Amino acid sequence: xxxxxxxxxxxxxxxxxxxxxxxxxxxxxxxxxxxxxxxxxxxxxxxxxxxxxxxxxxxxxxxxxxxxxxxxxxxxxxxxxxxxxxxxxxxxxxxxxxxxxxxxxxxxxxxxxx
Amino acid sequence: xxxxxxxxxxxxxxxxxxxxxxxxxxxxxxxxxxxxxxxxxxxxxxxxxxxxxxxxxxxxxxxxxxxxxxxxxxxxxxxxxxxxxxxxxxxxxxxxxxxxxxxxxxxx
Numbered sequence: 676x677x678x679x680x681x682x683x684x685x686x687x688x689x690x691x692x693x694x695x696x697x698x699x700x701x702x703x704x705x706x707x708x709x710x711x712x713x714x715x716x717x718x719x720x721x722x723x724x725x726x727x728x729x730x731x732x733x734x735x736x737x738x739x740x741x742x743x744x745x746x747x748x749x750x751x752x753x754x755x756x757x758x759x760x761x762x763x764x765x766x767x768x769x770x771x772x773x774x775x776x777x778x779x780x781x782x783x784x785x786x787x788x789x
Numbered sequence: 790x791x792x793x794x795x796x797x798x799x800x801x802x803x804x805x806x807x808x809x810x811x812x813x814x815x816x817x818x819x820x821x822x823x824x825x826x827x828x829x830x831x832x833x834x835x836x837x838x839x840x841x842x843x844x845x846x847x848x849x850x851x852x853x854x855x856x857x858x859x860x861x862x863x864x865x866x867x868x869x870x871x872x873x874x875x876x877x878x879x880x881x882x883x884x885x886x887x888x889x890x891x892x893x894x895x896x897x
Contacts, residue, residue, distance in 0.1 A: 777834030
């Protein structure tokens, strides 16, 4: 089944404790991206990647890191999480933008930083 | 002013009604996406448009590039259509900017 798999689905952590949210896709998509969703602010793009070893900042990259060492994986790293990073996070993948495809989204990761 | 504005923010309809959700944007775009988010939180991509019109089942999406406007129509609405519908525009560099969403409730 074609899918984007995010882990974990739920995570509660403490301020300053490094964490990684994993994202993996099995569709050989070149494009992958991370978003956060907050009440009243909607979805906002954090980082995206057009291909292996190519990443770019979205609208809200501060406090986050990403890497794209393999085509299928695009982990989101919070080196020192803070309470304002409490949010619902989505990973998505797609064919290269402009080539006519839509995006496939992961199920989301609900992160709470206390 | 947001780059992407959706209207209405909330919409309640009776089963069978024709529904229209609007999206206006203020920037040059390479494509526009319509997404559906169900109460459980999962997001599904409905359409990607760069011009004209697309149809999938009871859903129709249109875009007018000159007027910077897109509409999502649902014909013969059903309670299972109840969800949040989100418009997103793709700008050069593959950045996505989202509208705040339209909460649709279809009553039986």
